[in-house]
Amino acid sequence: MNKGNVREAALEILLSIEKNQAYSNLLLNKMIEKNSIKGKDIGLLTEIVYGTIQRRDVLDFYLAPFIKKQKKLELWVTVLLRLSVYQMTFLDRVPDRAIFFEAVEIAKRRGHKGISSMVNGVLRTLQREGAPSIKEITDPVKRLAIETSHPEWLVKRWVEQMGYEEAKKMCEINLIPPIQTARVNLSRTTIEEVLTMLQEEGFDVERGDLSEDSVKTTGGNLVSSNAFKEGYITIQDESSMLVARALDVEQNHQVLDSCAAPGGKTTHIAELLKNSGQVISLDLHEHKVKLINEQVSRLHLTNVKTFAMDSRKVEAQFERESFDRILVDAPCSGFGVIRRKPDIKFAKKETDIEKLASIQLSILQAVSPLLKKGGILVYSTCTIDKEENTEIIDKFLSENPDFEKDCKLNDRLPTRVHPYVKDGQLQIYPQYFETDGFYIASLRKQV
Ligand SMILES: C[S@@+](CC[C@H](N)C(=O)[O-])C[C@H]1O[C@@H](n2cnc3c(N)ncnc32)[C@H](O)[C@@H]1O
Numbered sequence: 001m002n003k004g005n006v007r008e009a010a011l012e013i014l015l016s017i018e019k020n021q022a023y024s025n026l027l028l029n030k031m032i033e034k035n036s037i038k039g040k041d042i043g044l045l046t047e048i049v050y051g052t053i054q055r056r057d058v059l060d061f062y063l064a065p066f067i068k069k070q071k072k073l074e075l076w077v078t079v080l081l082r083l084s085v086y087q088m089t090f091l092d093r094v095p096d097r098a099i100f101f102e103a104v105e106i107a108k109r110r111g112h113k114g115i116s117s118m119v120n121g122v123l124r125t126l127q128r129e130g131a132p133s134i135k136e137i138t139d140p141v142k143r144l145a146i147e148t149s150h151p152e153w154l155v156k157r158w159v160e161q162m163g164y165e166e167a168k169k170m171c172e173i174n175l176i177p178p179i180q181t182a183r184v185n186l187s188r189t190t191i192e193e194v195l196t197m198l199q200e201e202g203f204d205v206e207r208g209d210l211s212e213d214s215v216k217t218t219g220g221n222l223v224s225s226n227a228f229k230e231g232y233i234t235i236q237d238e239s240s241m242l243v244a245r246a247l248d249v250e251q252n253h254q255v256l257d258s259c260a261a262p263g264g265k266t267t268h269i270a271e272l273l274k275n276s277g278q279v280i281s282l283d284l285h286e287h288k289v290k291l292i293n294e295q296v297s298r299l300h301l302t303n304v305k306t307f308a309m310d311s312r313k314v315e316a317q318f319e320r321e322s323f324d325r326i327l328v329d330a331p332c333s334g335f336g337v338i339r340r341k342p343d344i345k346f347a348k349k350e351t352d353i354e355k356l357a358s359i360q361l362s363i364l365q366a367v368s369p370l371l372k373k374g375g376i377l378v379y380s381t382c383t384i385d386k387e388e389n390t391e392i393i394d395k396f397l398s399e400n401p402d403f404e405k406d407c408k409l410n411d412r413l414p415t416r417v418h419p420y421v422k423d424g425q426l427q428i429y430p431q432y433f434e435t436d437g438f439y440i441a442s443l444r445k446q447v
Pocket residue numbers: 258259260261262263264265266282283284285288309310311312329330331332363
């Protein structure tokens with residue numbers, strides 16, 4: 001594939017995202033497969049797609065003074081200008097003349113000569129006159145929102161919840177793509193063996209920084225490794241690996257994972273059980289349950305049973321007080337994983353948070369009678385919003401006096417996170433350890 005086609009492919013993906021047709025990671029994988037994009041081109045395509053989404057609002061801010069009839073631009077022209085300005089501003093290795101040439105060629109193919117000269121004109125004037133300065137924006141929340149390309153309502157919400165300095169750190173780290181980490185399947189191998197396996201395959205790997213179950217890589221995609229194919233590792237963020245550890249599972253435990261697809265935590269729990277006991281794994285959709293089954297068989301696990309089921313209706317299917325441990329890894333806004341899925345910050349609306357909070361609470365309410373007395377219930381999300389985290393736990397506890405905050409959570413978590421644990425609850429912001437943002441609450445049912 002030539003470089004021009006890489007940009008054309010980037011444009012197509014970005015347009016589908018704008019039209020809310022699918023998430024960036026799925027569209028990228030499809031495009032790479034469909035056009036047999038290889039090697040360095042995969043890197044360039046990924047960088048242009050993610051970079052242009054990550055920086056969308058600041059790119060529009062840079063472009064605004066140079067576009068006269070902004071409202072009349074067709075969406076594909078706006079997106080083409082954005083991805084060109086992204087390369088001009090943030091990618092050192094691509095010369096401006098190559099960017100102009102490709103943009104003009106694409107504009108000619110998609111539109112007509114008038115559009116291609118307009119695109120050429122806008123890009124060249126911007127290069128000559130320079131982009132406007134962010135410092136011109138006087139309101140600090142608005143400035144932070146534009147500078148780091150987050151919706152203003154979201155930045156305002158974060159500033160209210162965590163203060164300006166912490167919100168700024170989070171907005172800034174959200175622009176930096178994460179490195180890849182993998183969880184080692186300790187029911188079949190050890191960290192040392194996996195490091196050797198991967199190094200022999202040519203991967204640059206070492207132990208992870210946070211979770212005792214992890215390895216990290218600075219180059220290459222571990223999904224293509226034999227260690228992955230043969231079920232020795234699972235791609236997972238390190239903060240997400242703390243969830244199964246928080247459950248404190250013991251041999252032969254019966255564990256309910258109520259929101260389980262695609263199976264990251266179900267399989268981790270099953271590994272920690274060393275194929276003893278049983279994990280009952282539920283998800284709303286049949287096609288998602290299939291994803292759990294695929295991971296279970298890839299990892300050679302024999303102690304997982306899956307069901308497509310609404311976990312708000314579990315009481316009809318399972319006996320009360322029949323599980324030693326229950327996990328509610330709830331559907332959430334996902335604002336802790338913006339580095340990985342940047343389109344989330346534009347796709348979610350403030351009203352979604354309210355709707356999600358109501359689902360989260362009702363799942364917790366529905367599964368809690370199934371926990372044995374003395375058992376542990378872990379509630380987790382990959383978000384950093386209080387309404388979906390501490391506020392849910394406060395509401396749940398106020399309505400369920402037989403549950404209490406589990407003050408021993410620290411014993412199951414790495415010492416580095418201890419300063420962030422309070423009353424059996426851990427809130428990790430992405431800037432703390434350069435991981436996903438995660439919330440984990442551990443509750444114990446009184447005996
Ligand atoms: C955060 S994801 C779970 C991720 C999973 N625990 C993992 O580690 O791979 C939330 C999941 O909850 C599922 N879900 C949403 N509402 C549900 C419900 N009422 N009952 C069961 N599953 C539900 C979604 O389909 C989604 O797969």
